[in-house]
Amino acid sequence: MNTYKIAILPGDGTGPEVVNEGIKVLQAAASKFDFKLETETFDFGGDRYLATGEVLPENASEELRQFDAIYLGAIGHPDVRPGILEKGILLRLRFELDQYINLRPVVLYPGVETPLADKKPEDIDYVVVRENTGGLYTGIGGISMKDTPHEMAVQSMVYNRHQVERCIRYAFEYVRRRHNSDNPWNGLYDSDKGAGKIGQLTLCGKTNVLTYAFDLWERVFYQVAEEYPDVKTDYCHVDATCMWMVKNPEWFDVIVTCNMFGDIITDLGAITQGGMGIAAGGNINPEGVGMFEPIGGSAPKYTGKGIINPLAAIACGAMMLDELGETEASVRVTEAIKTVTAEKLHSMSAGRMGYSTSEVGDLVASLV
Numbered sequence: 142m143n144t145y146k147i148a149i150l151p152g153d154g155t156g157p158e159v160v161n162e163g164i165k166v167l168q169a170a171a172s173k174f175d176f177k178l179e180t181e182t183f184d185f186g187g188d189r190y191l192a193t194g195e196v197l198p199e200n201a202s203e204e205l206r207q208f209d210a211i212y213l214g215a216i217g218h219p220d221v222r223p224g225i226l227e228k229g230i231l232l233r234l235r236f237e238l239d240q241y242i243n244l245r246p247v248v249l250y251p252g253v254e255t256p257l258a259d260k261k262p263e264d265i266d267y268v269v270v271r272e273n274t275g276g277l278y279t280g281i282g283g284i285s286m287k288d289t290p291h292e293m294a295v296q297s298m299v300y301n302r303h304q305v306e307r308c309i310r311y312a313f314e315y316v317r318r319r320h321n322s323d324n325p326w327n328g329l330y331d332s333d334k335g336a337g338k339i340g341q342l343t344l345c346g347k348t349n350v351l352t353y354a355f356d357l358w359e360r361v362f363y364q365v366a367e368e369y370p371d372v373k374t375d376y377c378h379v380d381a382t383c384m385w386m387v388k389n390p391e392w393f394d395v396i397v398t399c400n401m402f403g404d405i406i407t408d409l410g411a412i413t414q415g416g417m418g419i420a421a422g423g424n425i426n427p428e429g430v431g432m433f434e435p436i437g438g439s440a441p442k443y444t445g446k447g448i449i450n451p452l453a454a455i456a457c458g459a460m461m462l463d464e465l466g467e468t469e470a471s472v473r474v475t476e477a478i479k480t481v482t483a484e485k486l487h488s489m490s491a492g493r494m495g496y497s498t499s500e501v502g503d504l505v506a507s508l509v
């Protein structure tokens with residue numbers, strides 16, 4: 142029997158509540174599909190920082206590297222200045238663990254309301270591959286002549302070819318995997334983007350203005366594309382991407398983009414799939430340990446009320462199972478989520494689901 146070591150980082154606010162439901166579902170999947178999850182919980186987050194003054198222990202990533210995966214709730218605390226925990230925990234772990242891919246599926250589950258008029262689950266089913274360790278997020282820059290009228294601030298979008306190429310290559314491989322006719326995900330979603338269909342990779346950039354950074358991205362994109370003649374290629378400026386994500390989301394299959402644009406367009410994507418209660422993501426190092434986290438934040442105002450939607454965290458758990466190689470279990474959890482959204486939940490929003498947080502977890506677990 143396979144045993145996986147999972148580091149649990151419940152984090153702040155509603156993080157612990159949604160993570161509990163995720164673990165409930167993962168353990169149900171483990172007993173059904175005959176594998177074992179060994180979990181260890183870490184208290185990284187705002188409360189620990191306020192109590193100890195330390196954001197993250199020095200050896201945190203070294204320790205986390207020993208696990209097969211990391212399962213994270215949410216980071217963000219109302220009493221901590223914005224930036225400290227995000228940079229000190231989330232971004233630091235992404236960088237130190239070299240999780241250079243942020244995989245963010247945009248999937249409208251059945252029964253979920255989308256703000257996009259007339260769009261159905263078959264129209265909203267694509268994946269954003271966001272570069273996750275470079276670009277504007279590297280923090281290269283500075284401020285000089287502070288607090289004078291001549292003050293200058295610089296923050297640079299820095300990419301080297303290696304970073305761009307490994308991300309783009311991952312995206313092409315991902316398209317191939319998504320459309321492989323042996324793909325067990327076949328038929329899971331309602332769109333025609335599944336197995337056996339020709340896959341398409343869209344580069345989302347800004348080649349008309351960012352003529353250095355995206356010149357590199359564009360050249361590498363078409364160079365790598367030559368190795369993937371089975372994948373259709375497309376290019377879209379980021380502003381136009383936002384427009385099409387709203388107007389014609391069915392045009393997209395897989396989108397690859399830089400860190401900053403990926404951050405922005407995946408919030409847009411999340412809202413089109415029903416909001417933060419349902420949007421999942423994974424920080425992936427294909428050669429190392431991944432960290433799976435719902436896109437939504439810590440939602441402090443709902444903390445402890447048992448009304449937050451745990452489905453995003455549960456869907457992250459499904460992504461984690463897929464990455465661990467437990468694909469069948471991952472497919473089953475995803476099917477269970479679909480049944481729950483189609484037949485049970487009244488809304489994806491906190492307090493309006495018609496069920497409590499733990500009842501939603503129970504529903505999904507019972508269907509696994």
Ligand code: IPM
Nearest residue numbers: 227228231232403404407436
């Ligand atoms: C996300 C978040 C983070 C990001 C923040 C919290 C640093 O918005 O995961 O999308 O910008 O990457």
Ligand code: MN
Nearest residue numbers: 404405407408
């Ligand atoms: Mn974001």
